[in-house]
Structure formats: structure tokens, C-alpha cells
Amino acid sequence: MSFLKKLFGGTGGGGESAQAAEPVDYKGFAIYPEPIKEGGVFRVSARIEKNIDGELRSQRLVRADTVNVKDDAMQAGVTKSKQVIDEQGDRLFDGPNA
Template sequence: MSFLKKLFGGNGREGLSSSEVVEHEGFMIYPEPTNEGGTYRVSARIEKVINDELRSQRLLRADTSSNEEEASRTSILKAKQVIDERGEKLFDGPSA
């Protein structure tokens, strides 16, 4: 079963459906809030295929929420903001 999740874009977290993956300006956003002992840190994976190569960048914010769904929504909003500000430059350098 986890093989299928990886194959079809799941990240192995229970409860996250593929419908929560969001496309924005050609980028794919995967909300992945990090559980930190009862609070969830805003976090997402941003991906885009550029020149036939899958590029990926992790967004990790200081923002937290006590609710995982709210943290997922905020992760998507923050990822969209970063995409709008940086575009493909998001993938320049090791910690872009």
C-alpha cells in the first residue's frame, strides 16, 4: 500500500488525500505539516518539472497551529506566496 502512495504522489501520512495536492502557476504544492508534540509546524514540499527534471524544495516556517487541517491550509497559502515571489528561482542554490 505505501508503494502505491509513493507512486501516486502520497507522502505516507495517513489522512492526506491526493486532492489536497495543489497546483499553482505550474508548481505542485504538497502540504506536509510537521507534528511537534501537539502543535503542527507549517511545512510544504514544492515541486516543478523543469527541463525534464523534477525539482523540489522544502518550505518550513516558524508558524504553528494546534490543528493539522489549519496548518495544511496555511502551508498552501505560504507556498503560493513563495512561488509568487520567487518563481523558479526557488530552486536556485541549496537552501533557496
């Protein structure tokens, strides 16, 4: 049951990943580093948001990368998000997962 709670947003053991981080502003985008605790490591993850034409758009970035320290995972999430923003810009919010 704990797996399902983690999968659908419950706090069963994964509460650390639910802590709100301060957003990092980058080129008009807001980057929220949200590492996911998996056992003894943290998966690199972040939420990228931008207000486009009065609508708040959001996209989640989840990487295969894992690190041992939460702060390192948060920094990596910001770094990877910046790379995606540089590559895709507003196109980040196009497509089926946007």
C-alpha cells in the same frame, strides 16, 4: 532515539506528518502540504515541486508558525507556498538548498 528517527525520516511518533496529501496545482508548481507534528501543535510545512527541462525539482518550505489543528496547518502551508512561488517563481530552485 525517537528524536533521531523524527529528524531522519523515521516514524517514531511523527507518523502523522508522513501521510501523503494530494498536491495543490498552482502556476505549474505542485504544492504538497506536509505539516510536522510537534507535541500538541503542527508546524507549517510543505514541499514544492516543478518539472523544469525534464527534471523534477523540489524544495521544502518549513515555517516557524505552529497551529493546533492539522487541517489549518495544511492550508497555511499551501498559502505560504503560493506566496513564495509568487515572489520567487523558478528561482525557488536556485541556490544551495535546492
